Amino acid sequence: MIRAENIRKSFGETEVLKGITHTFESGKCNLIIGRSGAGKTVMLKILVGLFQPTSGNVWYNDTNVSSLTKKELRQIRMQVGMLFQGSALFDSMTVEENIRFPLDMFTSKTLKEKKNRVNEVLERVQLEGVNKKYPSETSGGMQKRIGIARSIVMEPKYLFCDEPNSGLDPKTALLIDELIADITYENNITTVINTHDMNSVMGIGDNIALLHLGKLVWTGNKKEVMESDDELLQAFIFASPFLQRLRDAAIAK
Amino acid sequence: MNIFYHLGRFLTLLGSGFTRPENLRMYWKETLRQMDDIGVGSVIIVALIAIFMGAVAALQFAYQLSGQLIPLYYIGYIVRDLAIIESAPTITCLVLAGKVGSNMAAEIGGMRQKEHIDAMEIMGVNTASYLIIPKLIAAVIVIPLLVTIAACVAMVGGYLAVVPTGYLADVDYLRGLTAFFVPYNVFIMYVKSTTFAFLLTAVSCYQGYYVTGGSVELGKASTNAVVISNILILFSDYLIAVLLTGY
Incomplete structure (x- = not known):
């Protein structure tokens, strides 16, 4: 389990994350979603320890990783795996x-x-x-x-994925999602995925956190996404005209 | 203020690099790879520059000494001491700052941009140590060897410039090469080459390690690595000359 407590992060005068508190559960695919500029990548980098939060704490089970020295953090990182957007293969x-x-x-x-x-x-x-x-x-x-x-x-006990589907065709994207989900369930890993892919949200979203302008505005799972009447969530999920038409057709029926 | 910021960050980076390696074998493997890159990869360019360096020095001294009372075998003596004390360590390291330094800055900067450094950090690797220390060790071992080659080749260059052309008999040139030899000068050469090797490597790694942005910034980092290394090499050249010669 990973817990973010009142995470704030500023770059100069700009506050990118404005007090985010959320629990990422073990054995589940935890998704951070949101529009570009919402603060998803910064949040992921704080969770994984690449950025230090301006204030707030990140807990990996009972360990507060925000207060660890670099050396101690390296020990924790042996339990961490990360899939980068560009794969970052040598x-x-x-x-x-x-x-x-x-x-x-x-x-x-x-x-x-x-x-x-x-x-x-x-x-x-x-x-x-x-x-x-x-x-x-x-x-x-x-x-x-x-x-x-x-x-x-x-x-690893913790797996982080930054935009795992970006640049992939829909079929390969689904394959990657399935693979990440299977590995998560098989090994009871705490997986945190940063995405704005709707297929991922609806396919593997066990625990979803929607960020908007640096704030956590909605949490739930893939089933609750369709039932929610949260305006920001609906605006994000049905941003594409194609999905809007599908939704309208479903309502009309 | 800016210079103090960079100096502080540079020293912090070096400080965090000098820690116990996670796995000595991996560091050793990386050091050998760097030694091959820096050493074998630079022998030809270093030798080529050194041969002309020696040849030009011999010719110009021959020109300056002509018609004077100074014996001509002094050409060999001057070429030798010039190569050992000054031109081999300084010019070789200035060239290596351009070739090896820019390459190091681009390599590490590219790794930063492609998130390779982040990937290593997340694995638990001390990147300041793994990416910089093997390069530093390789450089301070290999560059003095390259400088030694450069000094020897420069003397050969001087020979080729004045002996086959008939300006000086080979006996005279060889007499000059062996005359008034002061072993302490070789010590100065190694102090210089080790210091320059450390400076050009550390500065280049620092420039690459903190690259932000895109290809333009990577290019700038590479250029800065060469320019700053060159300035520091020349400055420390002067400092070492003052300290070790006592003038």
């Missing part, structure tokens, strides 16, 4: 070396054990046999899956 390393990197750095496993673990996670993301390829030789969807494989290779 270009000069092969797929296997990319995934093996945290194992090489932090474990004393033998090369054979590490290779076996790499093959396990590659199999989990349905990407067997790409070990020797370089990231540039793989597609965007494959890179996302390699990114997922790298983020789960150390068996």
